[in-house]
Amino acid sequence: MKIPRVHVCYSPELFSAYAENEPVVVVIDVLRATTAICTAIDSGAERVIPVVNVKVAKDYLDKGYIVAAERGGNIVDGFEYGNSPAAFRGDHVKGKTIVLTTSNGTYAIAAAQNAHKVAIGAFVNLQSIVNWLCSFQDREVVLLCAGWKRKFNMEDTLFAGAVVEKLKEMDKVKELTDSGIAALHLYRLAREDLFGFLEDSSHRRRLRKLDITEDVKFCLSLNEMDVLPILTPDGVIKQQ
Amino acid sequence: MKIPRVHVCYSPELFSAYAENEPVVVVIDVLRATTAICTAIDSGAERVIPVVNVKVAKDYLDKGYIVAAERGGNIVDGFEYGNSPAAFRGDHVKGKTIVLTTSNGTYAIAAAQNAHKVAIGAFVNLQSIVNWLCSFQDREVVLLCAGWKRKFNMEDTLFAGAVVEKLKEMDKVKELTDSGIAALHLYRLAREDLFGFLEDSSHRRRLRKLDITEDVKFCLSLNEMDVLPILTPDGVIKQQ
Numbered sequence: 001m002k003i004p005r006v007h008v009c010y011s012p013e014l015f016s017a018y019a020e021n022e023p024v025v026v027v028i029d030v031l032r033a034t035t036a037i038c039t040a041i042d043s044g045a046e047r048v049i050p051v052v053n054v055k056v057a058k059d060y061l062d063k064g065y066i067v068a069a070e071r072g073g074n075i076v077d078g079f080e081y082g083n084s085p086a087a088f089r090g091d092h093v094k095g096k097t098i099v100l101t102t103s104n105g106t107y108a109i110a111a112a113q114n115a116h117k118v119a120i121g122a123f124v125n126l127q128s129i130v131n132w133l134c135s136f137q138d139r140e141v142v143l144l145c146a147g148w149k150r151k152f153n154m155e156d157t158l159f160a161g162a163v164v165e166k167l168k169e170m171d172k173v174k175e176l177t178d179s180g181i182a183a184l185h186l187y188r189l190a191r192e193d194l195f196g197f198l199e200d201s202s203h204r205r206r207l208r209k210l211d212i213t214e215d216v217k218f219c220l221s222l223n224e225m226d227v228l229p230i231l232t233p234d235g236v237i238k239q240q
Numbered sequence: 241m242k243i244p245r246v247h248v249c250y251s252p253e254l255f256s257a258y259a260e261n262e263p264v265v266v267v268i269d270v271l272r273a274t275t276a277i278c279t280a281i282d283s284g285a286e287r288v289i290p291v292v293n294v295k296v297a298k299d300y301l302d303k304g305y306i307v308a309a310e311r312g313g314n315i316v317d318g319f320e321y322g323n324s325p326a327a328f329r330g331d332h333v334k335g336k337t338i339v340l341t342t343s344n345g346t347y348a349i350a351a352a353q354n355a356h357k358v359a360i361g362a363f364v365n366l367q368s369i370v371n372w373l374c375s376f377q378d379r380e381v382v383l384l385c386a387g388w389k390r391k392f393n394m395e396d397t398l399f400a401g402a403v404v405e406k407l408k409e410m411d412k413v414k415e416l417t418d419s420g421i422a423a424l425h426l427y428r429l430a431r432e433d434l435f436g437f438l439e440d441s442s443h444r445r446r447l448r449k450l451d452i453t454e455d456v457k458f459c460l461s462l463n464e465m466d467v468l469p470i471l472t473p474d475g476v477i478k479q480q
Binding site for chain 2 (some may be wrong): 005007008010011013014017018149150151152153154157175177178179181182185186189200202203
């Protein structure tokens with residue numbers, strides 16, 4: 001059986017337009033929220049609680065949780081962690097609950113929360129995402145790009161294109177909508193050198209100022225971990 | 241002087257995210273509303289009044305206006321015209337006011353109505369649009385794709401990419417955002433055979449059922465007319 005239809009939704013703001021048929025959703029914020037979540041769960045964090053609001057994140061901080069808060073690429077004042085995946089690698093997260101708020105990624109997760117199933121995807125867990133999607137062959141799939149401040153961005157689009165490419169290689173797609181066709185074309189143009197292709201993108205230009213090249217390279221590396229973070233009412237946990 | 245920033249907005253629903261700096265806007269609904277508007281104005285129509293609602297269109301019909309109403313590619317029952325450009329070519333529109341409501345295009349025009357300036361663009365008036373944009377070199381530009389039911393579509397994206405290509409050839413773009421970079425890449429892949437490239441797109445598949453191949457080919461032909469329809473409070477008129 002094939003997936004009846006694969007969409008790419010280029011902004012969380014548009015999600016409802018793609019959600020009519022109770023789809024399976026992959027939330028994508030490659031630079032860096034969803035890469036960070038994958039890393040945390042892969043490092044043994046028990047759960048990641050995504051919150052949209054910095055105020056709510058602060059409340060968790062006051063209760064003693066590990067809390068990460070990023071806005072505009074920077075760690076928010078008063079917090080120890082932002083959205084760098086490197087911060088979530090190590091024993092300090094093992095068995096812990098991590099609370100996370102970011103500029104775009106946690107907003108995208110909130111937008112998708114009522115979908116049939118929601119997973120957290122990034123290049124680092126590409127194959128796990130593809131395998132998971134193949135297990136729902138009668139559901140539409142929405143690859144939901146967090147984008148940048150409600151706008152289209154390139155890196156999330158490229159990851160969506162990579163997922164489409166893998167699904168098509170396996171002949172699992174019945175209908176690919178225009179949004180999926182576009183993402184696939186862009187990924188094919190970029191795949192030989194994702195970092196180079198993104199050099200000119202506006203988000204990369206923005207992040208370049210932050211001096212996080214190593215972080216970005218990690219975020220663009222494929223299949224670093226075999227982990228599938230799933231959204232539940234209690235937060236994001238590892239799919240068993 | 242260069243245009244400070246060029247965006248492509250892939251859904252009318254997202255327009256407010258791109259409108260912060262009072263941009264100059266081109267509304268794009270290649271198949272077929274904006275091509276039809278260009279054709280009507282080029283044929284001497286005095287104005288085209290875009291209305292979002294079929295009920296409002298019906299009120300104009302009862303008052304004796306020429307009214308065109310399309311939903312899902314078809315002429316709405318009770319109306320003589322839909323959104324086929326062919327219907328707006330000829331002496332019957334000369335000097336007349338035409339009222340138009342379509343599935344996506346008139347909604348996109350409504351979304352942009354408070355922008356600094358709004359023009360109506362399609363492949364048939366590409367060069368006129370490019371020339372016009374070059375006259376506002378201190379304004380951000382938003383190429384606003386009508387899309388399909390709030391979703392991304394390919395043909396509007398390709399036209400946006402064609403505009404970006406022309407502006408870049410003339411070295412008029414200071415910053416191209418990710419959305420513009422994506423449209424440009426897609427246009428470069430498609431430009432040699434727009435019709436063939438769109439054959440697999442979902443909108444083309446939908447329209448194929450309507451048996452309007454000649455219409456589509458016309459809509460994809462470049463620079464058929466030297467006309468610049470501009471949105472004013474009294475409707476869309478020809479820029480003098």
